[in-house]
Amino acid sequence: LRHIESSSVANFLQDANPVIVAEAARAINDIPIVDALPDLAYLIDEPDKILAFPVGDVDHPGPRDAVLRRVLNANSRVGDSNSALALATFAAATTAPEKARAEAIALLADWEKPSGRDRITGLWRPLPKRDATVAADALQPFLGELQKSKSNPIKLAATKAAGVLNITAEGFDALDVVKDKSAPSNVRVEALRSLANQNDARLAEAVNVALTDENEQVRKAATTIHAQLDPDEALAQLSKVLSAGTTAEKQNAFATLGSMNLPASDAILAEWANKLVARAVAPELQLDVLDAAAKKTNMLVKSSLERFERSRPANDDLRSYRECLFGGNAEEGRRIFFERPEASCVRCHKYQGEGGEVAPDVTLIGATKNREYLLESITFPNKHIAPGFENVIVTLKNGTTYAGIIKSETKDTLEINSGEDGIVRMRISDIKRRERGLSGMPEELRQVLSKHDLRDLVEFLAAPKQALNTPAMTAPASIVAPPAPARALDEKPNAVGNDAVQAQKKLREALEQAPRTAPAPAAPAPQKRTPPAE
Numbered sequence: 001l002r003h004i005e006s007s008s009v010a011n012f013l014q015d016a017n018p019v020i021v022a023e024a025a026r027a028i029n030d031i032p033i034v035d036a037l038p039d040l041a042y043l044i045d046e047p048d049k050i051l052a053f054p055v056g057d058v059d060h061p062g063p064r065d066a067v068l069r070r071v072l073n074a075n076s077r078v079g080d081s082n083s084a085l086a087l088a089t090f091a092a093a094t095t096a097p098e099k100a101r102a103e104a105i106a107l108l109a110d111w112e113k114p115s116g117r118d119r120i121t122g123l124w125r126p127l128p129k130r131d132a133t134v135a136a137d138a139l140q141p142f143l144g145e146l147q148k149s150k151s152n153p154i155k156l157a158a159t160k161a162a163g164v165l166n167i168t169a170e171g172f173d174a175l176d177v178v179k180d181k182s183a184p185s186n187v188r189v190e191a192l193r194s195l196a197n198q199n200d201a202r203l204a205e206a207v208n209v210a211l212t213d214e215n216e217q218v219r220k221a222a223t224t225i226h227a228q229l230d231p232d233e234a235l236a237q238l239s240k241v242l243s244a245g246t247t248a249e250k251q252n253a254f255a256t257l258g259s260m261n262l263p264a265s266d267a268i269l270a271e272w273a274n275k276l277v278a279r280a281v282a283p284e285l286q287l288d289v290l291d292a293a294a295k296k297t298n299m300l301v302k303s304s305l306e307r308f309e310r311s312r313p314a315n316d317d318l319r320s321y322r323e324c325l326f327g328g329n330a331e332e333g334r335r336i337f338f339e340r341p342e343a344s345c346v347r348c349h350k351y352q353g354e355g356g357e358v359a360p361d362v363t364l365i366g367a368t369k370n371r372e373y374l375l376e377s378i379t380f381p382n383k384h385i386a387p388g389f390e391n392v393i394v395t396l397k398n399g400t401t402y403a404g405i406i407k408s409e410t411k412d413t414l415e416i417n418s419g420e421d422g423i424v425r426m427r428i429s430d431i432k433r434r435e436r437g438l439s440g441m442p443e444e445l446r447q448v449l450s451k452h453d454l455r456d457l458v459e460f461l462a463a464p465k466q467a468l469n470t471p472a473m474t475a476p477a478s479i480v481a482p483p484a485p486a487r488a489l490d491e492k493p494n495a496v497g498n499d500a501v502q503a504q505k506k507l508r509e510a511l512e513q514a515p516r517t518a519p520a521p522a523a524p525a526p527q528k529r530t531p532p533a534e
Helices: 007-014 018-030 034-045 047-051 064-078 081-091 098-109 132-147 152-165 174-179 185-197 203-211 216-229 231-244 247-259 263-277 283-294 299-310 330-339 371-379 451-462 498-513
Strands: 391-396 401-409 413-418 422-427 431-436
Touching (some): 007 018, 007 034, 018 034, 034 047, 034 081, 047 064, 064 081, 064 098, 081 098, 081 132, 098 132, 098 152, 132 152, 152 185, 174 203, 185 203, 216 231, 216 247, 231 247, 231 263, 247 263, 247 283, 263 283, 263 299, 283 299, 330 451, 371 451, 391 413, 401 422
Antiparallel strands (some): 391 401, 391 431, 413 422
């Protein structure tokens, strides 16, 4: 049923075995089986059932989060008013996991213009632009309690959604939050942005307070908004920042200058573009100067950029990426590593005990390799493949092909660790051909990630581990790479208990043996959500 993309696989969502339910959810969401997405979305009406599923641990993840993330994603993709209300109701449920509640709010915030990439698989599956008022109307009744939550992730997600959806809650004053130095900085930043998005009459007051705040993130957000409120006055402030600000503030100042359409801002960038040609710009600011200058049509700026590009050594593979070596944000790099499905880093690499095993452990790589090596490994992964991680492509006599890393080999059997199929054991006598493969890391990664992403990732990998304030996050069940059938991170091969393995095997065998015209399995039919009365 999965192979033929039959919507009948939705019947397995009502199975008594949580692992069977998880397999059905993966099939529906990850392939995807579009006709069955509503059935998957309806599971949000049975939160107690999903929350009772085993959670597992890092090494043996249970099916709960795998199902939960796909149910939330299905509601976002179905995209009707009932689904929006279901997401908002789930976000308000204090019994649900904090991370999942914040994800539900984020899906509502992105309702009008959702990412073109599926949030689970990372594959390109764009959705049409939708009416933001649907999400706003659904979230509004719950907003006040969410913004007063003791959970910082939920409070942050709710404050951000309020600004994006242009809604407010009684008893929550964004200006008070901006002024509250005891509040988390990211919440204060979102409160400031919320005032800007809603054109609040007190925005100027909030910006003036934030410009002199002791927190760098708050000052950066205020600087960007200040440029929109009063461009002429902001230019003077930006000049001061470029002279005496922190590295992050200077980077933000260049981004702001690039967005301004004033002769004076062009003049500042022309000066810095000339410094770039003269190699007089600090390495951690070069990417920011290049990005800001590239947005300008001023001939002086364009001329300097052209001279800089001509000066790059033609025989240097990293000539177009050297500005990504320094100046990144390690925490943003961590998020890319663990959370960005289009990067899928943690799917293969292990970091501080978490992640896959088909690529090198990168926990301490910054202590043994320089930044140039790190950047080159990301942008040109086949140039240097770490010993012990060379890929092999094995073609069996029956035509099946596997690619992975050799784990063990005897005169009778070969065992490889495949990123797609887990541990695969085969008889030597069954092998028709074996070839050395390319690195499992895609060459296209440098096209998928922006240069800012690359810079952040390099900073994360190079940073001393004690410099990172928080422990490595548990990788979400959202990371997968093609080809189909997609296997997401929560589907760690051979990392679940024997019962789970047998259940997965049982379901896969049943699905694979089903004839193309197979009738729906004799499982309970999915419950349909009854639309509320008008």
